[in-house]
Amino acid sequence: MSPTRALQRQASVSVETRRKRDETHARDQLSRIVDYCKTQEIQFVDDSFPPVLKSLYINPRHSEHPRVADWLRPNEIDNFSTCRTNIPWAVFRNPRPSDIIQGVLGDCWFLSSLAVLAERPELLEKILITREVSPQGAYQVRLCKDGKWTVILIDDLLPCNQRGQPVYSWAHRRQLWVPLIEKAMAKLHGSYEALTAGRSIEGLATLTGAPCESIALHESQNNSGNTEPIDKDLIWAQLISSRTAGFLMGASCGGDTQPEEEPGYNAVGLQTHHAYSVLDVRDVHGIRLLRLRNPWGQYSWTGDWSDASSLWTPELRHELMVHGAQEGVFWMSLEDFMKYFDSVDVCKIRDSWADVRVTGCFPPFAAGPAKVAMVTVFSPTELDLCLFQTGIRGTAEGVHSPLDLSIVVCRSTGSNTSPQAVSFVMTSKRQVKSSVMCSGMLEEGTYLIVTSAFNHWQSGSSDQHLTDALIGQEDVFPSYVLAIHSSRAVLVEQVPMPQFCLADTMLGLVSKCGKRHEGIPGVTCYYMAQGMAGLVVVAENRRPDSHLMIDCDCTESFNVVSTRGSLVVADCVPPLHRQVLVVLTQLEGTDGFAVSHKLSFRIQPQNGYGSYGAHHQPPLAQQAMGLHGARPL
Numbered sequence: 256m257s258p259t260r261a262l263q264r265q266a267s268v269s270v271e272t273r274r275k276r277d278e279t280h281a282r283d284q285l286s287r288i289v290d291y292c293k294t295q296e297i298q299f300v301d302d303s304f305p306p307v308l309k310s311l312y313i314n315p316r317h318s319e320h321p322r323v324a325d326w327l328r329p330n331e332i333d334n335f336s337t338c339r340t341n342i343p344w345a346v347f348r349n350p351r352p353s354d355i356i357q358g359v360l361g362d363c364w365f366l367s368s369l370a371v372l373a374e375r376p377e378l379l380e381k382i383l384i385t386r387e388v389s390p391q392g393a394y395q396v397r398l399c400k401d402g403k404w405t406v407i408l409i410d411d412l413l414p415c416n417q418r419g420q421p422v423y424s425w426a427h428r429r430q431l432w433v434p435l436i437e438k439a440m441a442k443l444h445g446s447y448e449a450l451t452a453g454r455s456i457e458g459l460a461t462l463t464g465a466p467c468e469s470i471a472l473h474e475s476q477n478n479s480g481n482t483e484p485i486d487k488d489l490i491w492a493q494l495i496s497s498r499t500a501g502f503l504m505g506a507s508c509g510g511d512t513q514p515e516e517e518p519g520y521n522a523v524g525l526q527t528h529h530a531y532s533v534l535d536v537r538d539v540h541g542i543r544l545l546r547l548r549n550p551w552g553q554y555s556w557t558g559d560w561s562d563a564s565s566l567w568t569p570e571l572r573h574e575l576m577v578h579g580a581q582e583g584v585f586w587m588s589l590e591d592f593m594k595y596f597d598s599v600d601v602c603k604i605r606d607s608w609a610d611v612r613v614t615g616c617f618p619p620f621a622a623g624p625a626k627v628a629m630v631t632v633f634s635p636t637e638l639d640l641c642l643f644q645t646g647i648r649g650t651a652e653g654v655h656s657p658l659d660l661s662i663v664v665c666r667s668t669g670s671n672t673s674p675q676a677v678s679f680v681m682t683s684k685r686q687v688k689s690s691v692m693c694s695g696m697l698e699e700g701t702y703l704i705v706t707s708a709f710n711h712w713q714s715g716s717s718d719q720h721l722t723d724a725l726i727g728q729e730d731v732f733p734s735y736v737l738a739i740h741s742s743r744a745v746l747v748e749q750v751p752m753p754q755f756c757l758a759d760t761m762l763g764l765v766s767k768c769g770k771r772h773e774g775i776p777g778v779t780c781y782y783m784a785q786g787m788a789g790l791v792v793v794a795e796n797r798r799p800d801s802h803l804m805i806d807c808d809c810t811e812s813f814n815v816v817s818t819r820g821s822l823v824v825a826d827c828v829p830p831l832h833r834q835v836l837v838v839l840t841q842l843e844g845t846d847g848f849a850v851s852h853k854l855s856f857r858i859q860p861q862n863g864y865g866s867y868g869a870h871h872q873p874p875l876a877q878q879a880m881g882l883h884g885a886r887p888l
Contacts (some may be wrong), residue, residue: 265613266747270610278397281395285395289389297391298328299410301410304409306414310446311323323414326415327419328411329388331419344431346430346432347432350430352532353582355369355550355551356427356433360447362437363528364454365450367530368459368530368600369458370550371503371505371550372462374503374534375604381397382462383395384406389411394411398439398440399460399461400461401736402643402737409438413438423437453648456468459503459602460602460641465603467602467641469601472593472596472597473597485593490593494533497599498533502601503602504533504602508526510527510597510598523595531596533547533599537575542588544587545592555583555584559588603740611739611745613628613739616730616735617707626749627706627751628704628748630702632697635696635697636741636743637695637741638742643689643690643735656842658708658710660687661683661707661708663763664679664703664704665677665760672750676753676763685788687840705756705757708733709840710841712820713820713878752881754880757882758835758886762833764791765781766781769782772854775857779795787840789850790852791838792852794836795828795833796829796830796858800860802828805856806823807836808822810822812851814841814846815842815849817837817839820873825871835882
């Protein structure tokens with residue numbers, strides 16, 4: 256096997272083995288720094304994230320955040336959080352969610368995820384490689400940014416105000432784990448200000464590297480016509496399953512509420528724009544109950560099934576230990592939970608699993624350096640696949656826009672020189688988000704994992720020379736990380752994407768999962784919008800002696816872009832062939848969008864449109880053939 260080939264083939268490694276390997280390597284680096292500081296009789300100062308304005312603000316000149324007066328080490332900080340001045344500093348002191356104190360930074364999303372993790376203190380200790388106070392002020396934190404593990408080296412200089420108190424997050428009982436992890440996050444993203452605003456699912460994924468998914472409790476407002484309806488029984492089954500598996504869960508309360516709606520939440524003891532830990536999920540005599548914790552302490556639910564509720568019988572009160580309001584812990588019904596909460600973020604922590612992470616890029620056309628992951632499964636294996644794009648946190652506005660991400664898994668021929676997608680197996684939703692995931696059980700065999708993004712395509716460009724010049728330049732295209740989590744060891748090899756892999760993958764997906772329309776005998780049109788952040792339209796010509804002339808008009812769609820460079824397309828599909836006519840994708844993930852298509856078609860024995868024009872309008876450039884070229888049945 257060639258060295259290049261060996262580098263592209265990887266066996267999955269257990270999560271714990273990878274962590275211990277990373278820690279061993281990191282400690283070697285840290286020991287050299289500590290030895291140098293001891294020799295020079297100095298404390299460590301991180302010159303890659305120095306105690307200056309650029310470490311605080313994305314744009315120091317225009318930031319409106321409160322100004323920091325000084326950077327102090329823990330032994331220099333005023334003891335404002337406790338009157339017991341004889342308590343020594345510690346990295347951890349039996350950490351609890353209620354230890355966290357939020358500062359002036361708007362990073363509740365991150366601190367909420369940290370609070371969820373603090374329900375399991377042993378998980379917190381895996382984040383900080385340096386678990387004891389460092390006299391030299393040097394610490395290491397292990398985080399997973401955009402799907403890729405990295406060890407961050409930091410010092411313990413913390414931003415403080417004029418009174419010598421921390422400006423940003425802190426912890427009760429003179430613990431350092433909260434400000435140290437927050438500082439590592441700030442360094443990872445370029446500044447403290449870069450941590451402003453976000454969702455707790457991002458924090459959970461960064462802190463654990465585990466697969467994370469969000470269970471929606473309300474229908475999306477962006478595109479209600481093409482979203483799945485909310486199924487209360489399915490949601491309950493997912494919650495029960497996640498609780499049984501021991502997964503971490505955090506629930507978002509009132510994330511989309513308007514200011515005028517907040518009093519309604521406050522009246523029942525809830526805080527909007529806030530994440531709660533889900534501690535337990537129980538079905539008690541047909542009553543569906545959840546136990547939650549407000550990590551910020553004593554503000555607690557006062558409605559049905561709260562501590563003071565008359566619905567409790569003495570037996571149930573004793574069985575479920577209903578006395579937690581003073582600690583922010585309470586029970587509530589599923590109905591009330593779904594009324595006041597928006598989503599549940601599930602973090603699938605499983606130390607016994609293995610994973611492998613591969614990188615790639617998304618060219619803006621169906622050619623070039625794109626790769627697929629060929630996975631060999633040796634026995635029935637459960638897989639969680641997570642696809643990450645490079646995050647925009649901390650970057651200047653407009654530098655790059657989020658892509659629409661998708662994962663499709665197909666059975667493969669097994670040939671690693673020219674693998675072919677044989678049959679559709681499973682897919683993620685296509686979403687304009689920082690990451691997407693899909694899960695399933697795979698039998699023994701070989702599979703292709705095909706990742707794609709379309710809303711940055713340049714298919715409307717006629718500059719073939721420009722495309723040819725870019726094909727070999729992988730580093731100029733948006734990058735991704737694909738994390739493959741598996742219950743058993745698997746073998747993963749990255750291979751060049753076969754020429755028509757995108758077409759075969761989309762054809763298999765839409766014909767299996769999409770809606771179908773039979774217009775003429777021997778002709779079927781498929782379309783798929785639900786879970787696609789847009790629309791895919793496919794035409795299939797099963798007639799052995801006739802060409803299919805088909806026009807597709809999508810001009811009533813908005814906030815979408817077309818892989819054909821136009822919302823109106825016309826194509827000739829040969830006998831016994833099928834073709835992806837157009838893929839529409841959402842342009843901006845935060846805005847609403849709509850998709851619409853009108854089809855008209857006819858059959859004729861001749862090849863092409865004759866007096867009506869060319870075979871394809873717009874013409875199919877070479878860089879689009881891998882997705883839109885006609886494929887034999």
